Amino acid sequence: MHTNIQQISGGITAPSGFLSVGVRCGLKTTGNDLAIIYSQEPSVAAAVFTANRFCAAPISISRQHLASASTIQAIVVNSGCANCATGEQGLLDAQRMTEIVAAGLNISSDSVLVASTGKIGTFLLMNKIETGIHNALSVLSRDGCLSAAEAIMTTDTRPKQAAVEIIIQGKQVNIGGMAKGAGMIAPNMATMLSFLTTDAMLPKELLNKMLQEAVNGSFNSITIDGDTSTNDMVAILANGASGIVPNESDLNILQAGLNLVCLELATMIIRDAEGATKLVRILVKNAPDKNSAKIIGLSIANSTLVKCAVFGADPNWGRILCAIGNTGVEIDLKDIDVYVGKVQLVRNSCARGFDHAEAHQLLSMDEVELIIDLKQGTQEAVVLGCDLTTEYVSFNAHYST
C-alpha cells in the first residue's frame, strides 16, 4: 500500500462535508431500510449501472438525473423492495422519492440519485417511504454512516464500510464507502450496491474514469453466482470540501486509495456471500493482456463444477482446465501451469504427481488461492469468487414466494 494512504474506520461520512443516516420506514420486516447520503455542497458525481438490460425503475431515474444535472447533492436508497418489473408506476415512484428528498433539502430533484434493493415485482409503499425520508432528513449527521450501511442490507449478515485517509500536498483527503452484497437467500434479492464519497476536488470526466478503473478491479472482478442483478449500481460523489486540487502524481495516489476502498468492500461482499464457506482468490498471470486474464479468471470462478470442488476441497484441476478452454479466449493452451497455493497441480497443461493431502489441506482453508500461469505475456488479473454449497442451493430453493 502507498505510504500516503492509511485505512481508517468509518465509511461514507469519513470525507468532510457529508452527512448520512439510515432509518426504519417499514419495508423490511425488521431493521433500518431507508438511507440518505447528503453532501453539504453540490458534488461532482459518477456512477456505474447494471449491465442487465432488464433494469429497475430507480436505475432509469438515476441514469437520467446523472445525465441532466451538472452536480448531485443527495442519494436516497431503500431496501426491502427493488421497484423492478413495476412498469410506469415504478418510474413515477422512483422519481417521487427524489422529489421528496429534494423538497426536504431545498435542492433540485435532478440532483438526487435513487437506488432500491429487495423483492422484484412489488410496488413501493410510498406512504412509508415518504415518512421515512422525512424522519431521515431530520437526523442526518456525520455519525450516521453505520446506520446507513445497515439500511441498505438485504440478506447481508453485516454492514459493509471502508474508508481511507490520504495525505497529498501535506493535507488530508478522505475516501469512504459502503456496500451491500449480491448473495441471495430470499428470491429476487440479487442487488449489489455501493456508494462512495470523497472530499477531493475532481472534474466529472476524471471522476468517471477513476470510478471505472476502481470498479473493474473490484466489484466487476467478483462473482457469487454469475448473475447480474436488475438493480446493481455503484455511485461516487466528490464534493471538493478538502479544498485540494490534486496534481498528476496526487491522482495516482487518489486512484490507489479509491481502488483500495472498492476492493475492501468487494471482498466483504464475497466473504458474506450466502451459503459460501470459502473465499476463492484466482490469480491469472503471464497473460497476453489484462482482459483475457480476467475473462479466464471469471470463467473459473463461475464454473459450477470448480465451485463444488472447492466446497469439497478436491484438487480437481481438470475442471479448471475445462473452464479455461471454455472461454474461447485466443491463447495458447499448451503450456499452462495451475497451482493451489504453493502446490503445483498441472505443469505445461499436463497431469503431474502432487501431494494430494497438502492440496486438500490448502483447499480446506477459509481463503483458497488458485494460480493460473499462462506463460505467454506479462499481464495479470485477480478475480474473487466463492464456493458453491449445498446450503446455497437449499437457501435459494426452499423459499416460497
Place this chain on the structure above:
Amino acid sequence: MHTNIQQISGGITAPSGFLSVGVRCGLKTTGNDLAIIYSQEPSVAAAVFTANRFCAAPISISRQHLASASTIQAIVVNSGCANCATGEQGLLDAQRMTEIVAAGLNISSDSVLVASTGKIGTFLLMNKIETGIHNALSVLSRDGCLSAAEAIMTTDTRPKQAAVEIIIQGKQVNIGGMAKGAGMIAPNMATMLSFLTTDAMLPKELLNKMLQEAVNGSFNSITIDGDTSTNDMVAILANGASGIVPNESDLNILQAGLNLVCLELATMIIRDAEGATKLVRILVKNAPDKNSAKIIGLSIANSTLVKCAVFGADPNWGRILCAIGNTGVEIDLKDIDVYVGKVQLVRNSCARGFDHAEAHQLLSMDEVELIIDLKQGTQEAVVLGCDLTTEYVSFNAHYST
C-alpha cells in the same frame, strides 16, 4: 411426427450393415468400458466436436482422420479414461487405438474414429485397451448395440439408445443412435458422446449439414451445468446399405428422423443428469430470430438461481426476467409474458397476481414447462435443462481424487 417415421427399439445396429459390441477391458471398476461400431462397407461420415479449446487427444485424432479419409468404417470408444491433458503420449495412444482396430479389421487406420470419456489427466492403459479391442472385434454383431451403449457410460445410470424406421420410396431406411450423458458425479467426467448410424445413401456435405441441424436442435439445446467438456463428440456414419438415394422430399423426412433420434437421446441425457430431479423444458416463442430465442432459453436454463427455484418449486419469475436481461440479446424487454405451464406469472414484463398454489404444483412435477413469450416475431426455440439440487453439489464436492 411424420407418418413415414416410426420409432423402433434398438440403437446403432438398427440400420443395415452395422455391427457393434461393448466389452469389458478393465478401465472402469466394473462393467463394459470399450465399444466398437463397425460398418461392413465404407461409410460417409460427419462429426461435431467439442467447442472447448482444451480438447482431448482422441478429439484431435478423430478430427484429423475425418479430414484426411474419404470414408470411415469404424469407431472405437473407451470409458474410464478421457485421455485428456496427456500431451504427446495421449496423441500417440489415441492414434494407436485406431491402428489396433484397423489392423484387426484390415482397413486403414485413417478410416477409424476414436473417442474417450472418463477421468482427465490419466494415461490410457494400452495393454488393457489392446486386449479389449481384440476381444471386441471377435464378437461384433447385429445384437451388440446395447452392450456398446453400456460400454460408453460413465456416471450414467442407464444406457441410452434410440432408433427410427423411415419409409421412403416404398422402402425402409433406418437411423440409430446411442449416447452418454454430461452430468458429473465423479470429477472430470463431463463428456457428452453420441454415435449415430444410418443405411441411407448421403453425400458427405449433405450429411454434415443434416448432422449440424439435428445437433443444434438437440445436443446443443440441452444444458446440465453450462460446462462444455474437453471430450464432447457426436459422429454419424452413413453406409448406404439401404441402396436408396433420397430425393429432395425424402431428405426432409430423413432430417426429421435424424432430429427425432437426436432429441430422444438428448432428452434421455437430461433425464439422467446427476442430482437433478426435474426436466425443465423452456420454450422461447415469438422471437425476432431463432438464435436469440435459443440464447435466451440457454441463459434461463443455465441460471443457478432459476435452477434452484425450480428445485424448490418456487414460481420465482424475477430470476427468469433477470436471466433474460443478462443475455444482452437486442430485443425489446417491455412486453414479455412468462408462464409456467398454463399459469401466467408475468404480463408485459410486469408483476401480476397468479395462483401461487397452482404454480407451485406445476413446478413440483417431474417435467416443468416454462414459456417465454417475447411478442416480437415468429421464431422460437426449445431448450432442455434441469434443476440444481443439493445432491448435485454434494456429489460434485465430496468426491476426493
